[in-house]
Amino acid sequence: MQGGELRISPVGSKQALDDFIDLPYRLYADDPNWVPPLRADVAELLNPEKNPFYGHAEGQLFLARRAGRVVGRISAHIDKLALAQPVEQGMGPGTGNWGMLDAEDEATAKALIATAEDWLKSRGMTRVLGPLSLSVWDEPGVLVKGFDHPPTVMMGHAKTEYHQWIESSGYQTVQELFTYALVIDRDFPELTNRIVAIGEKNDRIKIRRVDKRKFNDEAALILGILNDAWSDNWGFVPLTEAEIAYVGKKLKPIVYEDLIRIAEVDGEPVAFMMTLPDINEKIKSFGGKLFPFNWAKLLWWLRKPQVRTMRVPLMGVVKKLQASRMASQLAFMMIEYIRRDAITKFGASRGEFGWVLGSNGPMRSVGEAVGGTVNKVYRIYEKTL
Known part of the structure; x- marks a missing residue:
């Protein structure tokens, strides 16, 4: 044209x-x-x-x-x-x-x-x-x-x-689509802490770290939960097995066991939360290039990243639990456990939660309940051809 x-x-x-x-x-x-x-x-x-x-x-x-x-x-x-x-x-x-x-x-x-x-x-x-x-x-x-x-x-x-x-x-x-910014180097609101404390007394619940030695199995487990948890969401398209393997391979360098939790109820994995250190803080000055010297800087940083911000890009609870109180309890427990490790082991002081669909009321409520405020909004449009 x-x-x-x-x-x-x-x-x-x-x-x-x-x-x-x-x-x-x-x-x-x-x-x-x-x-x-x-x-x-x-x-x-x-x-x-x-x-x-x-x-x-x-x-x-x-x-x-x-x-x-x-x-x-x-x-x-x-x-x-x-x-x-x-x-x-x-x-x-x-x-x-x-x-x-x-x-x-x-x-x-x-x-x-x-x-x-x-x-x-x-x-x-x-x-x-x-x-x-x-x-x-x-x-x-x-x-x-x-x-x-x-x-x-x-x-x-x-x-x-x-x-x-x-x-x-x-x-x-x-x-x-909304992202929520929150301060994480201070305690969450008291209501959230009470919910976490109640969950910790429930013998049916186990919140565990991922095992990076079993990375492929853990990645498949997490993305399997994701495909189920998000399947009724607006805009959902299922990830194929090839995409699950690809995403796992791409994310592996910035995956840390302390920053990902899997929730089990009665021994069954039913929820997960993935948190990533904000690698953008490191690569912003690279100008898009790894060579000749930036690759070494990045590899050194990846050994034990110290960042200001952590991002939660993915979180999910299986559909059969989504309408229950248990779903919110598991979410708050995973958020709190990761918050503690993000501060003590990675030096983080800030978190970003999202994106969250504007139509996803329950997840928006979780973001607000832990003190988050909307800091970015992305918009998707439609048009009849």
Whole structure:
């Protein structure tokens, strides 16, 4: 598609892919709150031979150029597993996605969005849900609140104008995602502490650390609980066995036994909480590059990270317990136990909980009950094609 000097073309060469990956490093160069992702990680995300997402999805990357200069990018993709989900859960038949939108100006952004829509329509899609970069498990939504501080590990950032450009392209809000910031180097509210104390007297409950010596088994157990716990959530798409193995391999370097808990009731694993040290605090100055010297700095840091912030990206309780008091009790117990270790062993003073769906009242209540306040909001939009 061409408009004036603007030309948009599909990414079809290694040079074009490099240009696609490199663009944000230029656009955000002066943004003190942007954390440059490691280029190797972005390249792997977009590589169909390495990312198992492409085992059930197809996609196309697009670049916008003006007078030969790259001025924007976007991805368009169709997830076959998402197409098979119930319509009432947000995905469903005919729903395609776009994501990874970056642009110098509104005209470029709108042209890129229109190009992604055309690609989706040409493949029979009748509705678009976005931004998703690439799946709901990666970086869903565009930032609409919380531009004044950097994102934590595995969370996205955006320019303040992006959500306005999306809305002016005819999109309506379909879901918001919240993250909660909380101070963790002081005791949680008394009500939470009482609930934890009661749970500690219950012989049916056992809260244990993960065993990294059995990493593959523990990862499969946790993600199995996740698939069950989140299966009724808006936007849910099940993780495949290949994705579970892939996620486990990617997370292993920043997984620490003291920061992940599995809850058992009557000997059955029924809940988990995963906490990650905010690696963004370390890599922010790397400029997206590990070589020649940053890899050594990172490896040394990973031996025993000392961080200000811990992030809880994943937490789940099996469906059969979700309507019970036990579910909240298990959640508070895992949060409290991890809080103690995060302070004493990793030097943390701050936590971030989320993202949490705006429609997930119980989990939002947990975030508020431990003293959390919303510090970032991401928005997902929909449009009929």
